[in-house]
Amino acid sequence: MSDHIYKKIEIVGSSQTSVEDAINNAVNRAGKSVKNMRWFEVQEIRGHIDDQKVAHFQVGLKIGFTIED
Amino acid sequence: MSDHIYKKIEIVGSSQTSVEDAINNAVNRAGKSVKNMRWFEVQEIRGHIDDQKVAHFQVGLKIGFTIED
Amino acid sequence: MSDHIYKKIEIVGSSQTSVEDAINNAVNRAGKSVKNMRWFEVQEIRGHIDDQKVAHFQVGLKIGFTIED
Amino acid sequence: MSDHIYKKIEIVGSSQTSVEDAINNAVNRAGKSVKNMRWFEVQEIRGHIDDQKVAHFQVGLKIGFTIED
Amino acid sequence: MSDHIYKKIEIVGSSQTSVEDAINNAVNRAGKSVKNMRWFEVQEIRGHIDDQKVAHFQVGLKIGFTIED
Amino acid sequence: MSDHIYKKIEIVGSSQTSVEDAINNAVNRAGKSVKNMRWFEVQEIRGHIDDQKVAHFQVGLKIGFTIED
Amino acid sequence: MSDHIYKKIEIVGSSQTSVEDAINNAVNRAGKSVKNMRWFEVQEIRGHIDDQKVAHFQVGLKIGFTIED
Amino acid sequence: MSDHIYKKIEIVGSSQTSVEDAINNAVNRAGKSVKNMRWFEVQEIRGHIDDQKVAHFQVGLKIGFTIED
Amino acid sequence: MSDHIYKKIEIVGSSQTSVEDAINNAVNRAGKSVKNMRWFEVQEIRGHIDDQKVAHFQVGLKIGFTIED
Amino acid sequence: MSDHIYKKIEIVGSSQTSVEDAINNAVNRAGKSVKNMRWFEVQEIRGHIDDQKVAHFQVGLKIGFTIED
Amino acid sequence: MSDHIYKKIEIVGSSQTSVEDAINNAVNRAGKSVKNMRWFEVQEIRGHIDDQKVAHFQVGLKIGFTIED
Amino acid sequence: MSDHIYKKIEIVGSSQTSVEDAINNAVNRAGKSVKNMRWFEVQEIRGHIDDQKVAHFQVGLKIGFTIED
Numbered sequence: 001m002s003d004h005i006y007k008k009i010e011i012v013g014s015s016q017t018s019v020e021d022a023i024n025n026a027v028n029r030a031g032k033s034v035k036n037m038r039w040f041e042v043q044e045i046r047g048h049i050d051d052q053k054v055a056h057f058q059v060g061l062k063i064g065f066t067i068e069d
Numbered sequence: 070m071s072d073h074i075y076k077k078i079e080i081v082g083s084s085q086t087s088v089e090d091a092i093n094n095a096v097n098r099a100g101k102s103v104k105n106m107r108w109f110e111v112q113e114i115r116g117h118i119d120d121q122k123v124a125h126f127q128v129g130l131k132i133g134f135t136i137e138d
Numbered sequence: 139m140s141d142h143i144y145k146k147i148e149i150v151g152s153s154q155t156s157v158e159d160a161i162n163n164a165v166n167r168a169g170k171s172v173k174n175m176r177w178f179e180v181q182e183i184r185g186h187i188d189d190q191k192v193a194h195f196q197v198g199l200k201i202g203f204t205i206e207d
Numbered sequence: 208m209s210d211h212i213y214k215k216i217e218i219v220g221s222s223q224t225s226v227e228d229a230i231n232n233a234v235n236r237a238g239k240s241v242k243n244m245r246w247f248e249v250q251e252i253r254g255h256i257d258d259q260k261v262a263h264f265q266v267g268l269k270i271g272f273t274i275e276d
Numbered sequence: 277m278s279d280h281i282y283k284k285i286e287i288v289g290s291s292q293t294s295v296e297d298a299i300n301n302a303v304n305r306a307g308k309s310v311k312n313m314r315w316f317e318v319q320e321i322r323g324h325i326d327d328q329k330v331a332h333f334q335v336g337l338k339i340g341f342t343i344e345d
Numbered sequence: 346m347s348d349h350i351y352k353k354i355e356i357v358g359s360s361q362t363s364v365e366d367a368i369n370n371a372v373n374r375a376g377k378s379v380k381n382m383r384w385f386e387v388q389e390i391r392g393h394i395d396d397q398k399v400a401h402f403q404v405g406l407k408i409g410f411t412i413e414d
Numbered sequence: 415m416s417d418h419i420y421k422k423i424e425i426v427g428s429s430q431t432s433v434e435d436a437i438n439n440a441v442n443r444a445g446k447s448v449k450n451m452r453w454f455e456v457q458e459i460r461g462h463i464d465d466q467k468v469a470h471f472q473v474g475l476k477i478g479f480t481i482e483d
Numbered sequence: 484m485s486d487h488i489y490k491k492i493e494i495v496g497s498s499q500t501s502v503e504d505a506i507n508n509a510v511n512r513a514g515k516s517v518k519n520m521r522w523f524e525v526q527e528i529r530g531h532i533d534d535q536k537v538a539h540f541q542v543g544l545k546i547g548f549t550i551e552d
Numbered sequence: 553m554s555d556h557i558y559k560k561i562e563i564v565g566s567s568q569t570s571v572e573d574a575i576n577n578a579v580n581r582a583g584k585s586v587k588n589m590r591w592f593e594v595q596e597i598r599g600h601i602d603d604q605k606v607a608h609f610q611v612g613l614k615i616g617f618t619i620e621d
Numbered sequence: 622m623s624d625h626i627y628k629k630i631e632i633v634g635s636s637q638t639s640v641e642d643a644i645n646n647a648v649n650r651a652g653k654s655v656k657n658m659r660w661f662e663v664q665e666i667r668g669h670i671d672d673q674k675v676a677h678f679q680v681g682l683k684i685g686f687t688i689e690d
Numbered sequence: 691m692s693d694h695i696y697k698k699i700e701i702v703g704s705s706q707t708s709v710e711d712a713i714n715n716a717v718n719r720a721g722k723s724v725k726n727m728r729w730f731e732v733q734e735i736r737g738h739i740d741d742q743k744v745a746h747f748q749v750g751l752k753i754g755f756t757i758e759d
Numbered sequence: 760m761s762d763h764i765y766k767k768i769e770i771v772g773s774s775q776t777s778v779e780d781a782i783n784n785a786v787n788r789a790g791k792s793v794k795n796m797r798w799f800e801v802q803e804i805r806g807h808i809d810d811q812k813v814a815h816f817q818v819g820l821k822i823g824f825t826i827e828d
Contacts, residue, residue, distance in 0.1 A: 003565070003566045003567050003568065003574070003577055003608065004566050005563065005564065005565055005566070005577060005578060005581040006563070006564040006566075007561065007562065007563055007564075008562040008563075008564065008612070009421065009562075010421065010422040010423075010424075010476070010562075011419065011420070011421055011422070011481075012419065012420040012421075012422065012478065013417070013419055014417045014418050014419070014420075015417050016417065017089075018087075018089050018156075019088060019089060019157060020155075020156050020157060020192075020195065022417070023185070023192060023195075024191075024192055025417055025419060026419060027187060027190075027191065027192050028190075028191070029419040029481060031190040031191075035190075037187040037190055038186070038187055039184060039185065039186055039187055040184060040185050040187060040192070041182070041183075041184045042182070042183035042184065044110070044111070045110075045111035046108060046109065046110045046111065047092070047108065047109050048107070048108055049096060049106040049107055049108055049109060049132070052096075052097075052100040052104075052106055053093075053096065053097070053100075054089075054092060054093055054096050054109070056417065057089065057092075060422070062562070063187070064564065067563075067581060072289070072290045072291050072292065072298070072301055072332065073290050074287065074288065074289055074290070074301060074302060074305040075287070075288040075290075076285065076286065076287055076288075077286040077287070077288065077336070078214065078286075079214065079215040079216075079217075079269070079286075080212065080213070080214055080215070080274075081212065081213040081214075081215065081271065082210070082212055083210045083211050083212070083213075084210050085210065086158075087156075087158050088157060088158060091210070094210055094212060095212060098212040098274060113179070113180070114179075114180035115177060115178060115179045115180065116161070116177065116178050117176070117177055118165055118175040118176055118177055118178060118201070121165075121166075121169040121173075121175055122162075122165065122166070122169075123158075123161060123162055123165050123178070125210065126158065126161075129215070131286070133288065136287075136305060141358070141359045141360050141361065141367070141370055141401065142359050143356065143357065143358055143359070143370060143371060143374040144356070144357040144359075145354065145355065145356055145357075146355040146356070146357065146405070147355075147490065148355075148490065148491040148492075148493075148545070149488065149489070149490055149491070149550075150488065150489040150490075150491065150547065151486070151488055152486045152487050152488070152489075153486050154486065160486070163486055163488060164488060167488040167550060194486065198491070200355070202357065205356075205374060216283065217283065217284040217285075217286075217338070218281065218282070218283055218284070218343075219281065219282040219283075219284065219340065220279070220281055221279045221280050221281070221282075222279050223279065224641075225363075225639075225641050226364060226640060226641060227362075227363050227364060227399075227402065229279070230392070230399060230402075231398075231399055232279055232281060233281060234394055234397075234398065234399050235397075235398070236281040236343060238397040238398075242397075244394040244397055245393070245394055246391060246392065246393055246394055247391060247392050247394060247399070248389070248390075248391045249389070249390035249391065251662070251663070252662075252663035253660060253661060253662045253663065254644070254660065254661050255659070255660055256648055256658040256659055256660055256661060256684070259648075259649075259652040259656075259658055260645075260648065260649070260652075261641075261644060261645055261648050261661070263279065264641065264644075267284070270394070293434075294432075294434050294708075295433060295434060295709060296707075296708050296709060296744075296747065299737070299744060299747075300743075300744055303739060303742075303743065303744050304742075304743070307742040307743075311742075313739040313742055314738070314739055315736060315737065315738055315739055316736060316737050316739060316744070317734070317735075317736045318734070318735035318736065320455070320456070321455075321456035322453060322454060322455045322456065323437070323453065323454050324452070324453055325441055325451040325452055325453055325454060325477070328441075328442075328445040328449075328451055329438075329441065329442070329445075330434075330437060330438055330441050330454070333434065333437075339739070348496070348497045348498050348499065348505070348508055348539065349497050350494065350495065350496055350497070350508060350509060350512040351494070351495040351497075352492065352493065352494055352495075353493040353494070353495065353543070354493075355493075363639075364640060365638075365639050365640060365675075365678065368668070368675060368678075369674075369675055372670055372673075372674065372675050373673075373674070376673040376674075380673075382670040382673055383669070383670055384667060384668065384669055384670055385667060385668050385670060385675070386665070386666075386667045387665070387666035387667065407493070408670070409495065412494075412512060423559065424559065424560040424561075424562075424614070425557065425558070425559055425560070425619075426557065426558040426559075426560065426616065427555070427557055428555045428556050428557070428558075429555050430555065431710075432708075432710050433709060433710060436555075439555055439557060440557060443557040443619060458731070458732070459731075459732035460729060460730060460731045460732065461713070461729065461730050462728070462729055463717055463727040463728055463729055463730060463753070466717075466718075466721040466725075466727055467714075467717065467718070467721075468710075468713060468714055468717050468730070470555065471710065471713075474560070500779075501570075501777075501779050502571060502778060502779060503569075503570050503571060503606075503609065506599070506606060506609075507605075507606055510601060510604075510605065510606050511604075511605070514604040514605075518604075520601040520604055521600070521601055522598060522599065522600055522601055523598060523599050523601060523606070524596070524597075524598045525596070525597035525598065527800070527801070528800075528801035529798060529799060529800045529801065530782070530798065530799050531797070531798055532786055532796040532797055532798055532799060532822070535786075535787075535790040535794075535796055536783075536786065536787070536790075537779075537782060537783055537786050537799070540779065540782075546601070570777075571778060572776075572777050572778060572813075572816065575806070575813060575816075576812075576813055579808055579811075579812065579813050580811075580812070583811040583812075587811075589808040589811055590807070590808055591805060591806065591807055591808055592805060592806050592808060592813070593803070593804075593805045594803070594804035594805065615808070624703070624704045624705050624706065624712070624715055624746065625704050626701065626702065626703055626704070626715060626716060626719040627701070627702040627704075628699065628700065628701055628702075629700040629701075629702065629750070630700075630766065631700075631766065631767040631768075631769075631821070632764065632765070632766055632767075632826075633764065633765040633766075633767065633823065634762070634764055635762045635763050635764070635765075636762050637762065643762070646762055646764060647764060650764040650826060677762065681767070683700070685702065688701075688719060693772070693773045693774050693775065693781075693784055693815065694773050695770065695771065695772055695773070695784060695785060695788040696770070696771040696773075697768065697769065697770055697771075698769040698770075698771065698819070699769075700769075752769070754771065757770075757788060
């Protein structure tokens with residue numbers, strides 16, 4: 001078996017409803033331009049407050065994917 | 070446009086159901102005494118365990134708000 | 139009142155649906171071999187991506203429990 | 208039981224004798240303006256040196272207290 | 277000489293020209309409501325980009341001030 | 346001389362009087378079930394506040410001990 | 415309103431004169447290949463010393479930009 | 484497919500020759516009492532110096548293993 | 553002399569034999585699509601364990617390269 | 622008033638009795654070769670365990686002192 | 691070409707006007723006793739506040755220099 | 760037995776072949792001017808890339824040595 005090489009990119013997903021939804025949005029969008037995604041690592045959880053209420057959850061994550069030879 | 074100044078305060082919200090709910094509780098409570106809230110940054114996620122089950126999710130966050138001149 | 143002593147162990151729970159569910163799974167499983175659990179501290183949130191979608195949320199946590207005399 | 212909300216403030220206590228004394232000084236002083244204090248978290252331990260000897264221990268701590276509804 | 281107690285607050289200053297100016301703005305604004313300021317500690321340097329150019333430097337800092345007895 | 350292997354465990358000791366006493370309590374209790382303890386590393390210093398006074402110092406530490414072959 | 419997705423890239427700008435100039439250089443160069451830049455976060459400030467004097471300030475920053483659908 | 488639960492333990496391996504050898508020693512020794520090991524994460528690289536030369540490389544690592552139901 | 557601008561990318565190399573080999577694999581693979589690489593910074597050292605033995609060393613690194621005008 | 626320049630050195634003090642004593646030992650010993658010491662910053666608190674009891678508290682600190690022109 | 695060895699020292703420069711000036715002051719002063727300085731790394735940016743205004747910017751930096759054989 | 764005092768210095772070793780070799784080079788060179796070295800702590804692993812290949816591994820380490828009375 002060969003030794004794999006991975007690349008990580010950093011994406012921030014946002015969602016009006018949940019942390020998980022923000023992660024899913026980020027992964028789904030990244031999948032439009034990146035193939036062979038393998039894992040993600042949450043870097044930070046933040047969000048905007050609008051009109052005194054949470055408006056968006058924003059989750060920064062690193063996404064790792066296999067680089068093909 | 071003038072240069073804004075913000076203040077950050079640190080609040081811990083808790084919830085029996087979810088991380089998002091704990092964040093919402095913290096933001097809603099902070100809004101009773103602070104105006105012009107703009108963003109939050111999650112600092113830590115912890116919780117109490119009672120009777121061998123998760124009893125509360127506790128989320129520590131910093132809340133940033135505009136200080137008016 | 140005596141001075142309590144606690145031990146912390148590190149567990150990674152996973153879930154196909156949510157961060158909270160992964161935490162609950164970790165705490166429930168830990169409870170099979172550890173008594174008197176008192177709190178948890180989230181250390182990291184990661185996950186696997188399969189077929190270009192989030193397959194599992196993985197939450198690493200420390201669980202603190204009282205050591206009896 | 209309701210979901211509690213806490214606020215954290217950051218105080219630096221100092222003492223010519225010990226780390227514990229600096230913590231006690233900080234907590235006692237904070238208690239003059241804050242009610243329902245629940246816990247503290249040490250952030251840093253520093254100090255001044257005067258005439259080639261330790262003059263003051265300075266302990267930075269966060270103090271958490273319950274915000275009443 | 278008595279043992280001093282300090283409080284730290286967290287302020288974000290912004291400026292269209294420089295990091296130092298953002299710090300000065302933050303300290304000047306904080307001085308309107310806080311007396312006896314003694315030191316600051318830079319926590320983060322960020323900024324907004326508008327129309328493909330840096331629009332504001334934002335500097336987050338902690339400001340320490342003496343609490344009088 | 347052979348190459349040693351060590352294990353680290355994480356213990357939280359508490360004391361009503363001092364940081365050192367909390368460390369001693371943790372090490373003494375750990376010694377009831379672990380042999381050949383060699384060193385400790387303080388991870389965090391926290392504590393409970395009760396009735397507006399420090400009630401307990403809590404010190405989290407890692408304890409390293411030799412694993413025998 | 416839709417939920418935005420951002421990407422972050424990491425750039426190091428350098429300047430013989432100032433930290434701000436190094437940031438501006440980095441943002442301006444990034445703007446040649448990236449559109450819709452929104453914010454930057456300083457990661458590190460370093461520099462080269464030549465002939466016993468500061469020759470370059472080097473500022474590492476993350477730049478966030480909106481990914482269009 | 485079920486949701487896996489993992490436990491992490493912290494081991495320090497040492498070796499007179501290399502970092503990799505210290506890691507292998509730690510993993511091999513841990514395998515005597517732990518089954519289903521899956522991954523390791525290096526936490527720190529240190530070592531002893533004796534007679535003005537490196538005597539041992541010491542590598543602290545966390546080892547993750549599947550907890551069976 | 554002009555002021556250089558660099559970009560950093562994050563790559564994970566793996567190797568069955570050593571940390572250095574994993575770094576070399578990562579740098580060699582990155583060189584297929586990136587020119588003018590100048591330095592690397594190790595971010596993390598991890599690895600897979602298979603059949604109770606280290607199967608792969610995985611080294612995450614940032615690679616810096618000059619962006620040409 | 623001129624702009625001061627300081628140097629920091631890193632010292633580890635040890636004591637069989639307390640953290641404060643270890644700090645004092647470190648500062649006193651440093652003062653034999655360094656003049657104009659101004660402050661210290663605790664970096665780590667560790668210790669040796671001997672015969673199942675704490676044998677030494679070890680406190681690593683940075684000591685800052687004015688460099689004269 | 692031989693393998694270089696470098697030493698790092700930690701210096702705090704101060705300036706009434708700017709961060710860059712504080713860095714320059716630190717590097718210039720260090721150059722009086724250290725030769726072959728090669729790079730610096732900013733560790734912290736702090737400052738004194740006097741009479742409710744920033745009195746000094748203080749920049750802590752590590753300076754690396756080649757040790758000759 | 761007396762209470763030992765240690766000093767730490769920070770050295771960067773480099774090697775064209777391995778991390779261990781870079782550590783050995785750093786320790787050997789430090790031993791020319793420092794006596795009674797006791798331990799080292801790796802701070803960072805970096806390196807130069809030349810002609811699209813790793814040219815040097817650079818390992819930053821702290822070296823602790825006993826200060827004699």
